[in-house]
Amino acid sequence: MLLVIPVPVRDDLRALEGYHSPQVDVRVRLNTNESPMGPPAEWRDEFAAELSRVSWHRYPDRAATELRGAIAALHGVSPRQVFAANGSNEVLQTLLLTYAGPGRTVATFEPTYQLHAHIARLTGATVVETDRRPDFTLDPETAVDVIERHRPMVALLCSPNNPTGLVEPESTVRAVLRAVPGLLVVDEAYGQFAPWSALGLVGDDAPLVVTRTFSKTWSMAGARLGYLVGPTWLVAELDKVVLPYHLDAAKQIGGRLALRFVDDMEARVKTIVTERERIVAALDRLPVDHVPSGANFVLFRPTGIPGRSVWQGLLERSVLVRDCSSWPRLDDCLRVTVGTADENDVFITALQEVLA
Numbered sequence: 001m002l003l004v005i006p007v008p009v010r011d012d013l014r015a016l017e018g019y020h021s022p023q024v025d026v027r028v029r030l031n032t033n034e035s036p037m038g039p040p041a042e043w044r045d046e047f048a049a050e051l052s053r054v055s056w057h058r059y060p061d062r063a064a065t066e067l068r069g070a071i072a073a074l075h076g077v078s079p080r081q082v083f084a085a086n087g088s089n090e091v092l093q094t095l096l097l098t099y100a101g102p103g104r105t106v107a108t109f110e111p112t113y114q115l116h117a118h119i120a121r122l123t124g125a126t127v128v129e130t131d132r133r134p135d136f137t138l139d140p141e142t143a144v145d146v147i148e149r150h151r152p153m154v155a156l157l158c159s160p161n162n163p164t165g166l167v168e169p170e171s172t173v174r175a176v177l178r179a180v181p182g183l184l185v186v187d188e189a190y191g192q193f194a195p196w197s198a199l200g201l202v203g204d205d206a207p208l209v210v211t212r213t214f215s216k217t218w219s220m221a222g223a224r225l226g227y228l229v230g231p232t233w234l235v236a237e238l239d240k241v242v243l244p245y246h247l248d249a250a251k252q253i254g255g256r257l258a259l260r261f262v263d264d265m266e267a268r269v270k271t272i273v274t275e276r277e278r279i280v281a282a283l284d285r286l287p288v289d290h291v292p293s294g295a296n297f298v299l300f301r302p303t304g305i306p307g308r309s310v311w312q313g314l315l316e317r318s319v320l321v322r323d324c325s326s327w328p329r330l331d332d333c334l335r336v337t338v339g340t341a342d343e344n345d346v347f348i349t350a351l352q353e354v355l356a
């Protein structure tokens with residue numbers, strides 16, 4: 001028998017673990033912060049019609065001109081301030097390939113989106129993780145102090161923050177932006193649910209980018225499309241780093257057409273916020289602590305019973321939520337995504353039973 005010795009990976013990757021989001025076959029899936037509703041039927045029809053006219057033997061428009069133009073129009077910026085990629089994860093990866101890497105430092109404020117530190121490490125950068133307060137808010141003075149000591153080339157904030165749901169106050173974002181010697185990235189994957197956006201602070205005179213995604217409010221997680229709005233000088237650099245033709249023709253069409261349905265999207269956001277408040281009201285009547293959410297999910301911690309057993313009890317009732325109970329700084333915490341009214345009813349009833 002041939003003995004195959006695995007080829008060793010890069011030394012700096014050996015200790016890394018991959019990103020996991022376990023999927024289980026259940027009736028009610030509330031674990032990945034997707035939209036509970038699909039895109040509008042008209043979007044499907046228009047998408048199918050345009051797909052049938054694509055010249056599939058040709059490479060797509062490398063600059064994604066029409067898509068970029070449509071995103072720029074949505075936010076009232078120049079298309080040269082927009083960079084789109086395969087999910088905002090690829091946007092983050094391209095940013096970190098361009099501005100992080102070996103010998104450079106990236107700052108994160110934990111707990112936050114796990115992929116921020118993970119992707120930064122994949123580029124070979126040194127990651128400085130700073131703890132938030134026990135209530136998951138960020139002390140701006142601590143943040144500024146860490147930045148002054150470590151001089152990161154990239155600082156990452158997430159607002160509303162995943163997995164806590166907390167919206168970062170504008171004053172904190174401004175304080176970090178003033179202090180950071182490099183770039184500030186504000187991940188607004190859930191920005192549509194929040195009362196304010198850092199998009200208003202973006203311009204050629206500020207080292208700030210805001211990332212957004214079609215995966216959540218736009219009901220298009222299956223399409224893998226995200227983007228950032230930032231300074232034109234930064235977008236020009238990212239265009240050099242990303243692979244040519246990274247955005248396929250179908251995705252460019254799907255994203256451009258989705259932006260014709262802003263009203264539908266805003267109506268969905270409203271429905272989800274109403275449902276979120278209904279879930280929060282139910283949590284208020286149960287033995288759990290929860291974090292104020294400005295997103296489409298709620299982080300909660302059962303009191304007096306391990307989070308893991310509650311997760312298991314919900315699973316036995318065919319309800320899947322995100323088990324954060326073993327994540328650093330999130331002991332016993334679970335995160336529930338807001339679903340349809342029916343799904344949320346099933347979740348609330350199941351949680352009441354488990355905690356009874």
Ligand SMILES: *Cc1c(COP(=O)(O)O)cnc(C)c1O
Nearest residue numbers: 087088089113162189213215226
């Ligand atoms: C879901 C999520 C993303 C989304 O990534 P896509 O690659 O666009 O699907 C990015 N950032 C945060 C914080 C998220 O929760």
